[in-house]
Amino acid sequence: MQYKISVLVFVQNSAGEFLMLQRTKAPNEGLWSPIGGKLNMDIGESPYDCAVRETKEEIGLSVDRSQLRLFCLISEKAYEGAGHWLMFLFKCMKPLDQLPEPINEGAFSFFARDAIDSLEIPETDRQCLWDIYDKHNDGFVSIRADCSPTRPLEVVYEQIIRPDPA
Numbered sequence: 001m002q003y004k005i006s007v008l009v010f011v012q013n014s015a016g017e018f019l020m021l022q023r024t025k026a027p028n029e030g031l032w033s034p035i036g037g038k039l040n041m042d043i044g045e046s047p048y049d050c051a052v053r054e055t056k057e058e059i060g061l062s063v064d065r066s067q068l069r070l071f072c073l074i075s076e077k078a079y080e081g082a083g084h085w086l087m088f089l090f091k092c093m094k095p096l097d098q099l100p101e102p103i104n105e106g107a108f109s110f111f112a113r114d115a116i117d118s119l120e121i122p123e124t125d126r127q128c129l130w131d132i133y134d135k136h137n138d139g140f141v142s143i144r145a146d147c148s149p150t151r152p153l154e155v156v157y158e159q160i161i162r163p164d165p166a
Helices: 047-059 123-135
Strands: 002-012 019-025 035-038 068-079 083-092 106-111 138-147 155-159
Touching: 002 047, 002 123, 035 047, 047 068, 068 123, 083 123, 123 138, 123 155
Parallel strands: 002 083, 068 138
Antiparallel strands: 002 035, 019 106, 068 083, 138 155
């Protein structure tokens, strides 16, 4: 299995609610997740360029690199037993206050952080992704996760950089 490289972008409105997409396509069909997508590797697209592009394409929000904050690099081994993912997680610093129109990948809604835990979300998101966001969105963390379906999820923190206490 080869790696697929993707980004997730955590977008909030001015009230602090998170924008979530209920996906109509695999992976994670029927489940809620942040927006994102795969890098265009054939043109050498960077993770930041991909996050800018996906944010514009999926929700119509124009951002530049300075409005995105990379807070996590996560390597998922054997996700759903079907492939490996190298994911770059970004926090969008520009709020989105209007709910985007549905797209071919699904429909959107805003949720308070505590409501996300009761949504139908991917199990790896439930077990680690949102905890990563809660603890590290103002710093940086590098993680590897073994998602092999025959074993319990194993998450290893390889590096943690905490924000400067300015």
